[in-house]
Amino acid sequence: MRIHVLGSAAGGGFPQWNCGCTNCVGLRAGTIAAAARTQASVALSDNEGHWFLIHATPEISAQLASFAPLHPRAIRDSPLAGIILTNADLDQWLGLLSLRESQPLHVYATDSVRHAVTKDNRWYRALHRTPGQVTWHELKLHGSQPLLTADQRSTQLVVTTIPIPGKVPLYLEDDVKPHIEDNVALLVSEMGGGPCLGYAPSVGAPDPEIERIVELADCLFFDGTFWSNDELLALGIGAKTACDMAHWPLGGKNGSLAMLARSSSRRIVIHINNTNPILRDDSPERRQLKQAGVEVAYDGMEIVL
Numbered sequence: 080m081r082i083h084v085l086g087s088a089a090g091g092g093f094p095q096w097n098c099g100c101t102n103c104v105g106l107r108a109g110t111i112a113a114a115a116r117t118q119a120s121v122a123l124s125d126n127e128g129h130w131f132l133i134h135a136t137p138e139i140s141a142q143l144a145s146f147a148p149l150h151p152r153a154i155r156d157s158p159l160a161g162i163i164l165t166n167a168d169l170d171q172w173l174g175l176l177s178l179r180e181s182q183p184l185h186v187y188a189t190d191s192v193r194h195a196v197t198k199d200n201r202w203y204r205a206l207h208r209t210p211g212q213v214t215w216h217e218l219k220l221h222g223s224q225p226l227l228t229a230d231q232r233s234t235q236l237v238v239t240t241i242p243i244p245g246k247v248p249l250y251l252e253d254d255v256k257p258h259i260e261d262n263v264a265l266l267v268s269e270m271g272g273g274p275c276l277g278y279a280p281s282v283g284a285p286d287p288e289i290e291r292i293v294e295l296a297d298c299l300f301f302d303g304t305f306w307s308n309d310e311l312l313a314l315g316i317g318a319k320t321a322c323d324m325a326h327w328p329l330g331g332k333n334g335s336l337a338m339l340a341r342s343s344s345r346r347i348v349i350h351i352n353n354t355n356p357i358l359r360d361d362s363p364e365r366r367q368l369k370q371a372g373v374e375v376a377y378d379g380m381e382i383v384l
């Protein structure tokens with residue numbers, strides 16, 4: 080399995096267009112040891128070169144352009160066999176609307192996430208210009224299912240979908256009740272066994288399922304959105320804690336880093352908010368990650384499992 084990180088930041092990216100935090104200002108000025116990041120998305124393929132994206136971010140055009148194996152091979156073509164969504168946050172799926180050039184798309188999501196994207200959404204009609212333009216594949220909780228090639232044969236990849244603590248996106252909070260399918264983690268492995276990739280970019284709280292994912296994954300991408308629970312409050316941004324936003328912060332006695340530190344498999348944090356001090360290569364918080372053996376995802380990161 081080949082994994083290529085197309086983007087590693089949380090919604091808004093790094094720097095964020097309207098943000099004047101120390102990180103964003105320092106990155107623009109070139110005065111901090113940090114790299115720009117687009118919004119979180121990874122591409123993965125089996126050994127036969129069938130490619131899947133996890134997330135379709137608002138920056139998808141630039142992200143596809145940045146990686147040659149995802150370029151077209153014919154006059155109208157995409158090597159993308161499918162796109163997988165783990166929740167209905169806008170930074171996960173808004174990029175679907177940028178893929179409206181009549182290319183057949185296969186999207187994998189839970190029913191709850193499919194509803195969030197398609198129901199009462201006039202803009203989604205842009206993806207229904209031709210019959211069969213978008214085919215949805217239901218991710219069934221706890222089920223293992225093959226990911227399919229563009230012509231619907233099994234690839235060598237099998238995905239298992241695990242519900243984890245999270246919440247519905249902000250834009251739906253007044254419209255829908257919370258549902259167990261709102262936020263999931265993925266385990267992806269090759270048919271018949273072999274190393275297992277874990278992907279959990281939005282983790283709302285500690286949970287036995289999270290412990291299980293950490294145990295099962297040989298390589299795990301994990302929620303690195305915030306370092307501290309009051310990270311935004313301390314900067315005078317809004318009134319919500321990390322936990323209010325369904326992101327378990329990394330730092331502190333009860334932070335996720337303490338849990339990640341106990342695992343001996345490869346652990347990489349992704350979906351990193353621009354305010355997070357771990358974005359600076361020389362910060363004390365980054366040093367704590369390093370001491371725990373936890374890596375920080377960056378755009379262009381390559382992994383072969």
Ligand SMILES: [Zn+2]
Binds near residue numbers: 094098100102
């Ligand atoms: Zn910022």
